[in-house]
Amino acid sequence: MAGIELGTRTGRLVIAAAVLGSGMALLDGTVVNVALVRIGAELDASLADLQWITNGYLLALASLILLGGSLGDRFGRRRVFVIGVVWFALASLACAVAQSAGQLIIARILQGIGGALLTPGSLSIIQSVFRSDDRAKAIGTWSGLGGISAAVGPFVGGWLVEYASWRWAFLLNLPLAVVTVWIARTSVPETLDEAAPREFDVAGATLASAALAVLTYALIQLEALGTGPGVALMLLALALAVGFALVEVRSAHPMVQPALFASRQFTAANLMTMLVYAALGAVFFFLTLQLQTVLRYGPLRAGLATLPVTVLMLFLAARGGEVSARIGPRLPMAVGPAVCAVGAGLLTGVGAGDSYWSAVFPGISIFGLGLSLLVAPLTATVLGAAPDRWAGIASGVNNAVARAGSLLAVAALPAVVGLSGADYQRPEAFDAGYGRAMWICAVLLAAGGLVSWGLIRNPEPAATPVPAPVGGTQPPTDTTVPGKRAQRHTAPVGWSCAGAEGCPGHAEEAE
Numbered sequence: 001m002a003g004i005e006l007g008t009r010t011g012r013l014v015i016a017a018a019v020l021g022s023g024m025a026l027l028d029g030t031v032v033n034v035a036l037v038r039i040g041a042e043l044d045a046s047l048a049d050l051q052w053i054t055n056g057y058l059l060a061l062a063s064l065i066l067l068g069g070s071l072g073d074r075f076g077r078r079r080v081f082v083i084g085v086v087w088f089a090l091a092s093l094a095c096a097v098a099q100s101a102g103q104l105i106i107a108r109i110l111q112g113i114g115g116a117l118l119t120p121g122s123l124s125i126i127q128s129v130f131r132s133d134d135r136a137k138a139i140g141t142w143s144g145l146g147g148i149s150a151a152v153g154p155f156v157g158g159w160l161v162e163y164a165s166w167r168w169a170f171l172l173n174l175p176l177a178v179v180t181v182w183i184a185r186t187s188v189p190e191t192l193d194e195a196a197p198r199e200f201d202v203a204g205a206t207l208a209s210a211a212l213a214v215l216t217y218a219l220i221q222l223e224a225l226g227t228g229p230g231v232a233l234m235l236l237a238l239a240l241a242v243g244f245a246l247v248e249v250r251s252a253h254p255m256v257q258p259a260l261f262a263s264r265q266f267t268a269a270n271l272m273t274m275l276v277y278a279a280l281g282a283v284f285f286f287l288t289l290q291l292q293t294v295l296r297y298g299p300l301r302a303g304l305a306t307l308p309v310t311v312l313m314l315f316l317a318a319r320g321g322e323v324s325a326r327i328g329p330r331l332p333m334a335v336g337p338a339v340c341a342v343g344a345g346l347l348t349g350v351g352a353g354d355s356y357w358s359a360v361f362p363g364i365s366i367f368g369l370g371l372s373l374l375v376a377p378l379t380a381t382v383l384g385a386a387p388d389r390w391a392g393i394a395s396g397v398n399n400a401v402a403r404a405g406s407l408l409a410v411a412a413l414p415a416v417v418g419l420s421g422a423d424y425q426r427p428e429a430f431d432a433g434y435g436r437a438m439w440i441c442a443v444l445l446a447a448g449g450l451v452s453w454g455l456i457r458n459p460e461p462a463a464t465p466v467p468a469p470v471g472g473t474q475p476p477t478d479t480t481v482p483g484k485r486a487q488r489h490t491a492p493v494g495w496s497c498a499g500a501e502g503c504p505g506h507a508e509e510a511e
Contacts, residue, residue: 005131015145020180020183021118021122021184024085031157034157039101046422051411054285055216055220055411060108065399068118073393080118092174126139136376153303156169157303158304161299162298211243212237212407215411263385266382270397272456276374279448293427305356311368312372317372320372333377333452338446339370344363417436
């Protein structure tokens with residue numbers, strides 16, 4: 001089904017469910033960053049513990065989000081989305097009652113599993129139920145409205161952390177989950193890929209999870225392990241990743257369709273995602289700690305310091321999607337990371353005694369402007385470069401890449417810049433590492449812009465006067481009946497489709 005209009009009541013409710021579901025994860029991320037110092041003090045946590053509190057969630061999310069997308073495609077995107085929302089809410093309750101750093105880390109890992117089920121579903125629902133002409137704007141609306149949760153997070157979460165308890169911040173997810181489930185069950189159409197096999201790629205999921213887990217552990221615990229064991233674990237992680245790739249190529253029912261990466265557009269967009277989201281995760285991790293440790297901000301003030309990003313996303317992200325639909329994604333996806341790099345460069349100078357308006361506000365505002373330019377075009381490009389029947393997998397791949405980028409950056413950068421132990425509680429030690437970390441983030445962002453400029457291509461103009469969505473013409477949708485020859489073959493943008501083996505459009509024609 002792909003015929004709902006964005007401006008209808010049903011269209012608005014679909015967007016509402018997707019925004020509320022993904023918004024819980026956005027809200028949670030904002031609150032956790034703001035609460036890290038208070039959590040560390042209350043639970044007697046080290047810097048490595050704080051990294052795991054952040055990365056435990058990201059590890060589960062990045063490892064399993066591909067499986068979440070696959071489950072949605074096979075058993076119903078709405079069904080899996082709803083299960084993910086309920087799981088996320090129950091794990092949030094476990095976070096709220098944790099009595100030690102270890103318990104909180106386990107609860108955050110469980111929370112990541114719920115996130116892996118709901119996150120790809122929010123986007124694949126949009127991609128599969130809206131008319132093709134409305135998808136780019138719907139994705140932009142989803143990006144912009146999702147900023148409401150992030151905008152509310154710094155104020156509500158920061159206030160609760162400072163004046164009540166960080167535990168109440170996790171409990172905010174429970175009422176949001178109730179509303180999300182109700183809307184999804186009553187107003188969101190169910191969609192799935194009728195041709196998807198029912199078997200699961202257990203070996204692929206296991207190898208992907210193990211590779212990320214081993215690499216994350218090696219990066220966070222490198223100082224305690226020593227160089228030799230640390231490097232050995234990194235090589236093991238590389239071997240597991242190679243094993244995952246080999247399993248996916250040879251499997252009859254892969255978790256990740258290797259044919260997706262035959263599209264240069266899809267591959268380039270995900271490479272850019274890895275670089276940009278690595279920087280994004282590290283910027284917020286280091287900046288929030290810098291504001292509280294060095295500038296002595298309270299949780300509420302530290303949370304509000306990043307509010308310009310969410311305000312700009314709220315008002316400009318949908319416009320970014322519209323601009324990309326008119327001129328193509330290449331320019332926004334190249335300029336956006338470059339603007340973010342300028343913002344990160346300005347934030348390197350934030351230090352003790354600085355005024356917010358002269359030291360923090362300019363850099364964080366420019367950073368937010370860059371994000372507003374790139375997020376909607378990036379998402380639309382990834383989904384537009386894949387067949388509709390693989391919408392969940394395409395969304396899952398991109399989300400996994402984004403979370404893996406943040407995960408690895410937060411795991412690696414503290415050691416790279418010389419931070420460890422309780423350095424987050426020592427202003428002089430943390431300040432020295434903070435500046436180096438921000439410069440590394442600026443380089444990663446600039447590299448993301450160069451990748452987009454060099455590899456992303458704008459879609460070819462449509463052959464008919466009907467406007468094409470961002471990402472170009474669409475292949476046969478989920479309504480194609482297995483065993484029937486497709487009436488007309490249209491390949492996703494980025495495919496070199498001249499009878500190429502593995503092209504999904506040709507595969508459907510051959511059935």
